[in-house]
């Protein structure tokens with residue numbers, strides 16, 4: 585049976601990542617406020633790493649919604665070495681399969697995965713689809729889009 589979000593929050597350190605308890609509470613609070621106001625839409629995370637935050641966002645997705653995630657995965661190092669200064673311990677050699685395995689520990693199906701650089705996302709196609717976006721990808725100016 586799928587673990588509850590409370591169970592996930594107790595276990596989240598079993599997934600590598602940077603999600604702080606306070607940030608998780610803020611995201612859940614925003615989701616709660618949006619639900620109360622009947623705001624609907626998809627959720628997006630740019631920069632998933634091993635999935636610590638994406639798994640949390642997966643608990644916010646309603647039946648009519650989807651979670652879309654974007655990451656360069658193992659390609660990152662080859663693309664932008666300047667990113668590595670602060671991110672290296674977290675994603676060096678990150679494989680998409682590691683993200684997927686972590687996600688499937690808590691959810692029955694994977695989110696929509698865009699494997700590539702965030703600035704290459706088709707903005708026109710995805711514009712106005714999302715009610716909640718978590719940006720945690722590149723910090724480098726040319727790619728921070």
Ligand SMILES: C[S@@+](CC[C@H](N)C(=O)[O-])C[C@H]1O[C@@H](n2cnc3c(N)ncnc32)[C@H](O)[C@@H]1O
Nearest residue numbers: 601602631632633637655656701702720721722
């Ligand atoms: C700080 S980590 C994300 C942490 C993650 N949200 C969590 O919950 O632990 C940054 C991630 O951004 C990805 N990344 C770096 N540059 C990117 C880019 N241009 N487009 C998409 N993802 C990128 C890296 O591969 C890495 O997985």
